[in-house]
Amino acid sequence: MNPIKSLARRFSTNARKKRAEIFRGAFALDESTRILDLGSEDGSHIKAVLENTSVEANNVFIADIDAEMVARGSKDFGFNPITIDEAQRLAFEDQYFDIVYCSSVIEHVTLPKANVWSVYSGHQFKKESLKRQKEFAIEIQRLGKQYFVQTPYRHFPIESHTWLPFLSWLPRWVLIPVLRVTNLFWVKKTNPDWHLLDKKEMSALFHGARIISERSFGLTKSIMAVSSNHLRPDHLTASITGPTSI
Numbered sequence: 091m092n093p094i095k096s097l098a099r100r101f102s103t104n105a106r107k108k109r110a111e112i113f114r115g116a117f118a119l120d121e122s123t124r125i126l127d128l129g130s131e132d133g134s135h136i137k138a139v140l141e142n143t144s145v146e147a148n149n150v151f152i153a154d155i156d157a158e159m160v161a162r163g164s165k166d167f168g169f170n171p172i173t174i175d176e177a178q179r180l181a182f183e184d185q186y187f188d189i190v191y192c193s194s195v196i197e198h199v200t201l202p203k204a205n206v207w208s209v210y211s212g213h214q215f216k217k218e219s220l221k222r223q224k225e226f227a228i229e230i231q232r233l234g235k236q237y238f239v240q241t242p243y244r245h246f247p248i249e250s251h252t253w254l255p256f257l258s259w260l261p262r263w264v265l266i267p268v269l270r271v272t273n274l275f276w277v278k279k280t281n282p283d284w285h286l287l288d289k290k291e292m293s294a295l296f297h298g299a300r301i302i303s304e305r306s307f308g309l310t311k312s313i314m315a316v317s318s319n320h321l322r323p324d325h326l327t328a329s330i331t332g333p334t335s336i
Contacts, residue, residue, distance in 0.1 A: 125150050136191055199219070243313050
């Protein structure tokens with residue numbers, strides 16, 4: 091394996107384990123807890139998060155735009171699969187889930203995927219992205235009595251979708267041509283569909299939630315908006331220290 095990929099995967103695994111610890115400490119989990127993983131892919135991530143808990147597989151719902159992924163999660167883990175499109179409202183009543191879990195997804199709720207390479211205006215992209223992210227946040231809060239939403243932090247110097255330094259600081263009209271070049275040779279390819287959030291924006295999207303910082307090398311790497319009936323006071327300042335996902 092490429093050494094850069096190997097290092098990044100090791101850091102990512104470490105970070106996910108520590109985030110899972112925060113999740114398990116923030117919520118009361120039992121056999122009847124009903125959980126929605128929004129943007130789940132195949133559900134392997136929420137499977138790891140719920141390891142050694144009493145949450146039953148038939149109370150876990152995995153929702154993603156990739157039908158094959160959720161079908162695989164249903165087959166492999168026994169989760170309930172939900173295939174959604176980019177703008178779909180889920181057909182569940184308000185507060186149907188005890189917890190909505192959403193990790194590294196909200197930053198991708200921006201423009202339709204077919205349009206992300208053609209919009210060079212940073213102002214237009216940000217305006218439309220924030221509108222859709224607000225709608226997405228409202229849907230999370232409608233669906234769940236509680237929620238756990240994690241996203242990479244805008245100002246961290248290593249951009250998590252490319253593993254390249256300072257890329258998220260570039261204006262969009264520069265970012266797009268840079269990605270067209272780096273996608274030709276770099277170990278991690280990506281589409282310019284992400285709009286990263288800062289703490290103020292995250293707090294505005296999830297009013298009343300506690301914003302928890304994940305720290306790496308002394309810097310905020312990602313942020314989590316957590317609304318829980320069982321969140322302990324020490325989670326107000328909780329952070330993940332040491333190397334994390336890049």
